[in-house]
Amino acid sequence: MSVHTAAILWQNEPHESEENTYSRNHCVMLNGGQEVRVSASVEFKGDPNCADPEQLLVSAVSSCHMLFFLAIAELQGYQVESYKDDPKGYLERNDKKSMGMTRIELSPNITFGGEKIPGQEAISRIHATAHSKCFIVNSITAKVTVN
Template identity: 75%
Template sequence: MSVHQSAIRWQHNPHETDANTYSRNHQVTLNGSQQVNVSASVEFKGDPNCADPEQMLVSAVSSCHMLFFLAIAEFQGYQVESYEDDPVGHLESNDRKGMEMTRIVLSPRINFGGDKMPDQKAISRIHASAHRNCFIRNSITAEVTINNS
């Protein structure tokens, strides 16, 4: 078991463009004192220059998948030279008249180096294993798909 923490700090300030409400901007502090400026998404009166919680969730799923992919590839003797992804999350209405992240699509682009090169079947197997093992994906109800064509 491991424990993971962050610090969230918000202070009341007027909204930059809407005098009838408050600013959604806040800071998240992570290990190593990294600070991330966060706000609501623009659709919910957030600051477009800040990350929003939905982006952070989508990024966490992509990052977790990548880290498992890299570990599995290395274990199988493949050398990954680069890994890029532009994940997309879909915030949609649910049956309970609310909103939820219903699906996340990962689209990784991976370059391999070294003497042992995986074929498409091997890459698909590594993705499937990473998908099964990703802690974040296993913690959410959103459907996560991998577009690895």
């Protein structure tokens, strides 16, 4: 078991473009001193220059999947040179008739090096194992697919 923490700081300020409401901007502080500027998504009066919680969820799923993929590939003797993903999350009405992240699509592009290069079947198996092991995927209800 492990415990993971973050700190959130929001201060009441006027909204940048709508005078009758508040700013959604806030700061998320992470270990190591990282500060991430976060706001609501633009569709919900957020700042387009900030990350939004939905993006952070989608990137967390992608990052977790990638880290498991890299670990499994290394254990199987494959050398990954680069891993790029352009994940997409879909905020839609869910079964409870409320809005939720219903599905997340990962689209990894992986480059291998070294002498042992996996075939498509081996890559698919690594993805399947990474998907089943990913802590974040195992924590959410959204359907996660790997294209």
